[in-house]
Amino acid sequence: xxxxxxxxxxxxxxxxxxxxxxxxxxxxxxxxxxxxxxxxxxxxxxxxxxxxxxxxxxxxxxxxxxxxxxxxxxxxxxxxxxxxxxxxxxxxxxxxxxxxxxxxxxxxxxxxxxxxxxxxxxxxxxxxxxxxxxxxxxxxxxxxxxxxxxxxx
Amino acid sequence: xxxxxxxxxxxxxxxxxxxxxxxxxxxxxxxxxxxxxxxxxxxxxxxxxxxxxxxxxxxxxxxxxxxxxxxxxxxxxxxxxxxxxxxxxxxxxxxxxxxxxxxxxxxxxxxxxxxxxxxxxxxxxxxxxxxxxxxxxxxxxxxxxxxxxxxxxxxxxxxxxxxxxxxxxxxxxxxxxxxxxxxxxxxxxxxxxxxxxxxxxxxxxxxxxxxxxxxxxxxxxxxxxxxxxxxxxxxxxxxxxxxxxxxxxxxxxxxxxxxxxxxxxxxxxxxxxxxxxxxxxxxxxxxxxxxxxxxxxxxxxxxxxxxxxxxxxxxxxxxxxxxxxxxxxxxxxxxxxxxxxxxxxxxxxxxxxxxxxxxxxxxxxxxxxxxxxxxxxxxxxxxxxxxxxxxxxxxxxxxxxxxxxxxxxxxxxxxxxxxxxxxxxxxxxxxxxxxxxxxxxxxxxxxxxxxxxxxxxxxxxxxxxxxxxxxxxxxxxxxxxxxxxxxxxxxxxxxxxxxxxx
Numbered sequence: 001x002x003x004x005x006x007x008x009x010x011x012x013x014x015x016x017x018x019x020x021x022x023x024x025x026x027x028x029x030x031x032x033x034x035x036x037x038x039x040x041x042x043x044x045x046x047x048x049x050x051x052x053x054x055x056x057x058x059x060x061x062x063x064x065x066x067x068x069x070x071x072x073x074x075x076x077x078x079x080x081x082x083x084x085x086x087x088x089x090x091x092x093x094x095x096x097x098x099x100x101x102x103x104x105x106x107x108x109x110x111x112x113x114x115x116x117x118x119x120x121x122x123x124x125x126x127x128x129x130x131x132x133x134x135x136x137x138x139x140x141x142x143x144x145x146x147x148x149x150x151x152x153x
Numbered sequence: 154x155x156x157x158x159x160x161x162x163x164x165x166x167x168x169x170x171x172x173x174x175x176x177x178x179x180x181x182x183x184x185x186x187x188x189x190x191x192x193x194x195x196x197x198x199x200x201x202x203x204x205x206x207x208x209x210x211x212x213x214x215x216x217x218x219x220x221x222x223x224x225x226x227x228x229x230x231x232x233x234x235x236x237x238x239x240x241x242x243x244x245x246x247x248x249x250x251x252x253x254x255x256x257x258x259x260x261x262x263x264x265x266x267x268x269x270x271x272x273x274x275x276x277x278x279x280x281x282x283x284x285x286x287x288x289x290x291x292x293x294x295x296x297x298x299x300x301x302x303x304x305x306x307x308x309x310x311x312x313x314x315x316x317x318x319x320x321x322x323x324x325x326x327x328x329x330x331x332x333x334x335x336x337x338x339x340x341x342x343x344x345x346x347x348x349x350x351x352x353x354x355x356x357x358x359x360x361x362x363x364x365x366x367x368x369x370x371x372x373x374x375x376x377x378x379x380x381x382x383x384x385x386x387x388x389x390x391x392x393x394x395x396x397x398x399x400x401x402x403x404x405x406x407x408x409x410x411x412x413x414x415x416x417x418x419x420x421x422x423x424x425x426x427x428x429x430x431x432x433x434x435x436x437x438x439x440x441x442x443x444x445x446x447x448x449x450x451x452x453x454x455x456x457x458x459x460x461x462x463x464x465x466x467x468x469x470x471x472x473x474x475x476x477x478x479x480x481x482x483x484x485x486x487x488x489x490x491x492x493x494x495x496x497x498x499x500x501x502x503x504x505x506x507x508x509x510x511x512x513x514x515x516x517x518x519x520x521x522x523x524x525x526x527x528x529x530x531x532x533x534x535x536x537x538x539x540x541x542x543x544x545x546x547x548x549x550x551x552x553x554x555x556x557x558x559x560x561x562x563x564x565x566x567x568x569x570x571x572x573x574x575x576x577x578x579x580x581x582x583x584x585x586x587x588x589x590x591x592x593x594x595x596x597x598x599x600x601x602x603x604x605x606x607x608x609x610x611x612x613x614x615x616x617x618x619x620x621x622x623x624x625x626x627x628x629x630x631x632x633x634x635x636x637x638x639x640x641x642x643x644x645x646x647x648x649x650x651x652x653x654x655x
Binding site: 009010012013016017020024027028031032035036037038039040041042043044045048049051052055056058059062069071072073074075077078079082083084085086087089090091093094102105106107109110112113115116120121124125128129132136140141142143144 | 600
């Protein structure tokens with residue numbers, strides 16, 4: 001790697017902001033800009049994209065020439081199991097229904113910790129599912145299908 | 154006196170059996186969440202928001218408000234007992250509170266915190282009742298240009314009060330504004346930034362954004378390092394302070410209430426700033442400043458009063474202008490909109506029962522907290538021993554249910570995962586999430602008022618500086634920006650935040 005000092009946190013932040021600005025700016029291309037009297041849907045987002053781009057460039061440039069703090073540890077296991085949990089719930093809540101979907105969601109999320117033992121995870125998932133079904137489905141009467149078409153026999 | 158008849162009406166609304174029950178549930182849930190480290194008030198409210206949709210508007214807002222100040226109390230409990238503030242606003246309490254606990258005065262510290270908070274809550278509730286109505290009268294004169302300038306000021310303040318780099322906080326505001334643009338343009342009906350996904354035509358769900366950026370990012374941060382916490386449970390001494398200790402706390406509590414009430418009105422996270430400012434004031438005024446950091450009573454009494462007063466008065470901009478002072482207030486706005494109430498100066502005249510009911514419930518909620526918290530301390534302490542790896546799967550399940558129940562839109566759940574990742578990335582890159590959320594909530598309002606102001610002025614941008622109130626607000630925003638970029642102030646600001654992180 002380069003020997004010059006640089007703040008890698010700020011460098012990454014700046015580059016990501018530039019990327020985000022580029023994305024929004026590119027998406028704004030297809031929208032009518034309008035005039036400052038009658039602003040089109042693209043006017044304000046375009047202005048914002050430009051500001052974001054400028055800020056990103058400044059942050060990137062300022063990251064050179066000084067030492068930054070380290071990133072620290074990254075929770076890979078957490079990312080791997082926590083983030084898929086709501087996605088799984090979204091994919092299955094209609095098909096499997098509320099009860100099975102929630103059970104598996106909790107089970108997936110519980111795997112994010114190395115300290116969770118399989119049996120404990122199972123007990124926890126069952127308890128959460130039963131209590132949530134009682135509270136949300138029966139108690140508050142939220143309109144969820146408890147068991148969906150995929151598990152109807 | 155109109156004030157008293159209004160307050161009486163408020164108390165009759167808030168005092169109904171059902172509303173008392175919702176206030177109690179809110180306060181209990183709030184304390185519970187505040188006590189549990191690793192999940193903040195913002196994420197909690199975001200998660201519990203959907204549950205309150207089934208309730209009457211008044212009841213739902215009373216419960217949400219209860220959660221908010223309950224979380225403040227709960228946060229101070231963990232700050233004192235395990236040196237781990239459950240809420241960022243009680244970070245300062247941890248400094249001296251934990252030292253008191255180590256010296257065997259945990260009970261005293263907890264009691265001082267509770268009594269100070271109650272006093273501050275009582276005073277600031279009256280302040281809200283006194284100052285909110287005249288401010289709404291001013292707010293009713295606001296046109297589109299004034300609203301635009303006011304929101305600019307609010308966003309700039311949130312930047313000034315955020316941790317770390319000002320530039321990055323500014324970028325977060327702009328990114329938040331852009332994320333707020335996602336969805337259908339209100340004037341032309343053109344879909345923007347939806348990537349052709351029709352499920353995002355109504356915009357990104359702000360519950361999803363808040364849960365992701367605050368809740369899930371927080372869980373991921375906690376999972377980086379799974380170590381045990383040490384709990385100071387053994388030596389909680391008697392709870393009631395002695396007469397001497399009571400006398401010692403009067404001054405700090407009064408000053409803390411004053412400082413907190415003023416700073417709480419400022420947009421951008423007043424409660425955190427309030428507790429720190431109060432700590433500095435007490436340290437300056439103290440006869441033996443060396444005591445601070447070693448378990449000074451004033452170091453607990455002052456900041457605790459200040460943060461509670463600040464939490465309360467931050468309702469003033471919300472109730473009068475419909476402008477959120479912090480992320481929690483942004484969520485309250487979301488709750489009001491979903492309940493069909495347009496937040497702003499009209500609430501007080503069109504829905505007086507809602508307005509005064511919420512104010513009265515603040516005081517009732519504070520009373521409940523004092524009555525509940527002191528005897529229930531043992532229970533809260535037990536909760537601290539629940540291991541984190543049991544908590545977060547439960548939190549994830551609640552998040553999923555909560556977000557889905559807002560609109561039964563499965564795409565909101567995918568958005569949660571995306572925002573969770575974004576929030577975690579932001580925390581790794583030391584970007585603050587609060588300005589992002591404020592930008593997101595204010596984005597559509599900002600754009601609407603900008604466009605309306607420009608139409609009203611026939612395309613003349615000078616309308617923002619020729620209208621006096623608007624010009625004043627913009628000037629203040631500019632002043633704040635200049636101040637935070639000045640080298641001396643910047644250094645001072647860094648010191649403030651480093652110390653409050655300790």
